[in-house]
Amino acid sequence: MRLPGRVKLIEVGLRDGIQSEPRFIPTERKVALAHAIARAGVPMLEATAFVHPRVVPQMADAEAVTARENRAPGIAYAALVPNRRGAERALAAGVDEIRCVIMCSETFNHRNVQMPVSESLRQAAEMARLAHEAGVRFVGGLGTAFGCPFEGAVDEKRVRSLVAALVALGVDGVCLSDTTGMANPAQVERLAGLLLDQWPELPVILHFHNTRGAGLANVLGGMAAGVTCFEASVGGIGGCPFAPKATGNICTEDTVHMLHEMGVETGIDLAALLDAARLMEETLGRELPGQVLKAGPRSRLFPAT
């Protein structure tokens, strides 16, 4: 099994994780969570999305969450943006990275943003230009990269051609998202390998949901292809709109636990990360899917008598 020496994890709990939470989480609590995540040594946070508050009410405080006086130290702030207006807001807020998401399947993209993929790509080009003019990194996200809940299989050639289009925009990285948890490890290894064969220097980020239980197995599939950057959410929060009872994003602390046990470094302090996960659990007021949160790390021993 091919393993890198080190992996970079991006925390997405404050964006993908909470975006569908029906109860608005007070800004000061989001800020406290960001600080707790930063204290654990997580290198990057997708902190919010600059979307219209009518579309995602939970993200209505994007400016406040990313305001300089509220920022946690030592962690990069990324923000998701759906369009030019979002990009302008994010750049005004001074985030370190902006990211778009285009769905690989036309059906899902239309459901998501009421436009064809070609128009989403055109807007991405505009956002990339704005970001780069401001000296800010721009990452192109591709959703439903491993399957679409409407269309089923997504052709790997289509994913590759969309990556090519993003590369042509000069993106600073590409994030392949398994939006509804349809990926399997062999597919991940194959698709990521195919991209890295063609663009060996391209930073590839993988974003998995544990919807069908294979989330951490898919991380292995990604590492087998040479990927060293993954997105995850504390407590395993988040979800899939088509599987309401299933778990969400892969869980950051479970991922860190597995990687550290395998000898793969992340630079993250697991104990401090578990503190952040407990703060998230307290915030949401329910038991979260994360397993290490329940069982404790492997190193937790018990008295024999």
Add this chain to the structure above:
Amino acid sequence: MRLPGRVKLIEVGLRDGIQSEPRFIPTERKVALAHAIARAGVPMLEATAFVHPRVVPQMADAEAVTARENRAPGIAYAALVPNRRGAERALAAGVDEIRCVIMCSETFNHRNVQMPVSESLRQAAEMARLAHEAGVRFVGGLGTAFGCPFEGAVDEKRVRSLVAALVALGVDGVCLSDTTGMANPAQVERLAGLLLDQWPELPVILHFHNTRGAGLANVLGGMAAGVTCFEASVGGIGGCPFAPKATGNICTEDTVHMLHEMGVETGIDLAALLDAARLMEETLGRELPGQVLKAGPRSRLFPAT
């Protein structure tokens, strides 16, 4: 990533899965579950344990569950036995395979059966002899093979020497159990690889718990080493006595789903297996950890409008 063309799964839900359930499951329901599992094409069932009913009350109906008139067709029946008396009962019941479990760590073995590992091995020799005289397969199980919740790390040399002792008894296979969910995929690949290097013909079975979320990742680790037989429980039931809120055994239907998606055959009908998992969910009267049970298989598509 090294993948076999086919994997054999052994269903352990009716033994490891339910053994700690506080409410006794009526024998006819256990029999119905066995039939449902058999209908899905699962090749082998660890159907019960022939232990003293005071020790494991849920297994008090071992004879009835394995009685000829109650058996499901087309599936092999295995039973766990703790000692000579258990082996005699299991052989009288006419099961196809008997299996023992010896803990790799002295502390856990003593907690489990109040005797040193050396004495457990002596009794295993006796059980193996009885089984083979009866023409019945005998599998030697090694618990805490990837770590002990009392002692911590378990030396791989110790596991290897215990496997050597079992091989010397002429066992028909060795099952390495991650009793409390402490394994990681790199460790699994290394330890299983080490055993298969030394005993290339030895049938090695791996038994994982998803206690810390890495269950299916560990299956990949096993396959990377060349292992093609794994144990799992429908619905992901079972658990770890030291992590009461954590999930249990790896989930059979989640494992089947991932393997089939990867192109690895199991001979199991996923839809029929989900029926068995739903029957288990109804039997236990609570939501089970299995993810595919909640999300449906990847092939389940949604109307776009």
